Amino acid sequence: MKSSLTQRLGPLTINLDRQRFAAESLGELLSDQQVRRMQAMVSGQFTGKAVNPSEGRTANHWALRAAAAPAAYSLFAHACQIDIDEATSVKTRLEAFADEVRNGQYRTPQGETYTHIVHIGIGGSDLGPQLLDDVFTHLKLEGQHPHLSIAFLSNVDYHEVQERLARLDPTRTLVTIVSKSFTTRETLLNAGHVRRWLREAGTEFEEAALVGITCKPDKAIEFGIDRQRVFEFSEKVGGRFSLWGPVSASIRMKFGNAVFNQFLEGAALVDEHVALSPVADSLPAWLAICDYYNLQQGIESLMLSPYDSRLGLLVPYLQQLWMESLGKGVTNEGKLLGTPGCPALWGDVGTNGQHAFFQMLHQSALECAVELLAVVCPAHDDQPSHQILLSHFLAQAEAFYNGRLNTDEQRNNPEINYRTCPGKRPVHVLMLDRLSPYSLGCLLATWEHRTTLLAAIQDINPFDQWGVELGKTIAEQIEPCWTQLSAIPKDPVTRHLLALMKHQQCGE
Numbered sequence: 001m002k003s004s005l006t007q008r009l010g011p012l013t014i015n016l017d018r019q020r021f022a023a024e025s026l027g028e029l030l031s032d033q034q035v036r037r038m039q040a041m042v043s044g045q046f047t048g049k050a051v052n053p054s055e056g057r058t059a060n061h062w063a064l065r066a067a068a069a070p071a072a073y074s075l076f077a078h079a080c081q082i083d084i085d086e087a088t089s090v091k092t093r094l095e096a097f098a099d100e101v102r103n104g105q106y107r108t109p110q111g112e113t114y115t116h117i118v119h120i121g122i123g124g125s126d127l128g129p130q131l132l133d134d135v136f137t138h139l140k141l142e143g144q145h146p147h148l149s150i151a152f153l154s155n156v157d158y159h160e161v162q163e164r165l166a167r168l169d170p171t172r173t174l175v176t177i178v179s180k181s182f183t184t185r186e187t188l189l190n191a192g193h194v195r196r197w198l199r200e201a202g203t204e205f206e207e208a209a210l211v212g213i214t215c216k217p218d219k220a221i222e223f224g225i226d227r228q229r230v231f232e233f234s235e236k237v238g239g240r241f242s243l244w245g246p247v248s249a250s251i252r253m254k255f256g257n258a259v260f261n262q263f264l265e266g267a268a269l270v271d272e273h274v275a276l277s278p279v280a281d282s283l284p285a286w287l288a289i290c291d292y293y294n295l296q297q298g299i300e301s302l303m304l305s306p307y308d309s310r311l312g313l314l315v316p317y318l319q320q321l322w323m324e325s326l327g328k329g330v331t332n333e334g335k336l337l338g339t340p341g342c343p344a345l346w347g348d349v350g351t352n353g354q355h356a357f358f359q360m361l362h363q364s365a366l367e368c369a370v371e372l373l374a375v376v377c378p379a380h381d382d383q384p385s386h387q388i389l390l391s392h393f394l395a396q397a398e399a400f401y402n403g404r405l406n407t408d409e410q411r412n413n414p415e416i417n418y419r420t421c422p423g424k425r426p427v428h429v430l431m432l433d434r435l436s437p438y439s440l441g442c443l444l445a446t447w448e449h450r451t452t453l454l455a456a457i458q459d460i461n462p463f464d465q466w467g468v469e470l471g472k473t474i475a476e477q478i479e480p481c482w483t484q485l486s487a488i489p490k491d492p493v494t495r496h497l498l499a500l501m502k503h504q505q506c507g508e
């Protein structure tokens with residue numbers, strides 16, 4: 001066997017032996033120019049260069065972790081000391097407030113402790129904290145507050161609002177309104193619903209309960225949030241890279257600062273590794289190079305299956321990071337990209353996926369890469385069942401690549417070819433020693449660097465999302481058409497559909 005493409009970083013191990021290329025050094029798969037762009041992306045982030053050219057911004061989400069692990073950064077981040085200081089100062093304020101909520105110093109107007117948090121936000125202001133809440137709750141961490149629960153409100157769907165609020169007591173609920181822009185329609189609408197619900201219990205509850213997390217503190221104050229409880233983060237932190245900072249305030253409150261800071265330290269380990277490794281040799285770079293190579297082979301789909309139920313929300317979280325960052329149509333120079341900027345990312349936990357969509361990946365003509373993630377040491381003591389789970393994990397990794405009955409002769413033999421599995425699916429194997437705040441931080445920061453490096457290889461901007469604007473603008477134009485007779489949708493199909501809906505709703 002050729003030398004193994006295995007790399008280990010802290011609690012994370014990757015293996016890339018099952019790929020379609022033969023190169024022993026992944027850097028060989030790239031041009032010098034691509035490697036230079038990767039270098040510029042890495043050093044640009046850590047030295048405050050405008051790596052987000054379409055918005056003329058730096059990207060300093062990593063400074064949020066530097067606030068928890070300063071030593072690691074002192075080696076390379078002098079140029080961004082101001083960003084680190086800013087992140088540290090808001091972290092200190094937030095830590096103090098989270099402690100006050102946890103230890104009952106910050107109380108309801110009736111002098112009781114808070115028992116619920118409603119976290120309102122969407123996209124980057126929701127997916128990360130939801131993932132953290134889910135994983136950390138499963139981990140049964142010592143720091144977890146015994147009585148504090150979090151309910152997330154993201155969608156603009158009143159069914160959800162009703163259902164979530166019905167289970168909560170407005171006199172003992174704290175509300176974190178999380179929005180980088182503080183203009184997002186869904187978030188402000190839900191915040192309005194929740195504010196009314198609090199007000200019905202008494203205006204004093206509304207005044208005490210609201211906490212704002214945003215880059216636009218003036219807007220949060222204008223909304224009615226006390227300045228003391230507005231926690232600001234930098235405009236240079238992209239929404240989908242923002243879970244490391246005040247966006248996760250509710251997580252600090254429920255699980256404690258020590259737990260959250262371990263999560264940041266896990267991410268800081270990856271930053272240090274990426275910054276100090278030869279650029280094409282870092283662990284995230286290996287993954288990004290495989291992703292790029294596969295795209296060039298026409299493999300435009302990536303199925304991710306974590307073999308651990310506690311990671312059930314990982315895929316939705318990564319879908320935003322990956323596809324909002326890399327789903328671009330042009331390069332930084334405005335040239336059309338010939339391929340998608342990333343494979344479409346989807347998947348579900350193993351072994352569940354094996355009994356649903358794996359069949360299609362084993363036998364159909366769909367070109368798909370496969371990423372399987374295992375947690376080697378479980379948090380329970382039923383070793384035999386974990387060994388069965390890991391056996392399935394290892395078996396699928398083998399089956400996707402080796403296939404079955406896949407010689408030309410077998411494939412063309414109708415007597416047996418219904419059993420043919422072509423194999424040669426590129427397989428990325430990822431293993432975490434165990435699941436912890438630290439290892440999760442390490443995993444998510446790995447994906448962030450993988451994302452920005454894949455962007456650099458292709459010369460695309462991973463930090464903007466202009467496509468998202470289009471639907472928002474059209475929705476703004478459609479909204480008044482429900483109530484104003486003079487407002488009519490411009491598009492004839494929308495006009496037709498709206499008329500049908502109105503008819504069905506009111507029998508017009």
Ligand SMILES: O=P(O)(O)OC[C@H]1O[C@H](O)[C@H](O)[C@@H](O)[C@@H]1O
Pocket residue numbers: 122123124125178179180181182183184187239240324465468
């Ligand atoms: O945090 P907000 O400003 O409310 O934005 C929430 C989300 O809005 C948009 O959908 C963007 O595409 C996302 O990147 C962002 O995370």
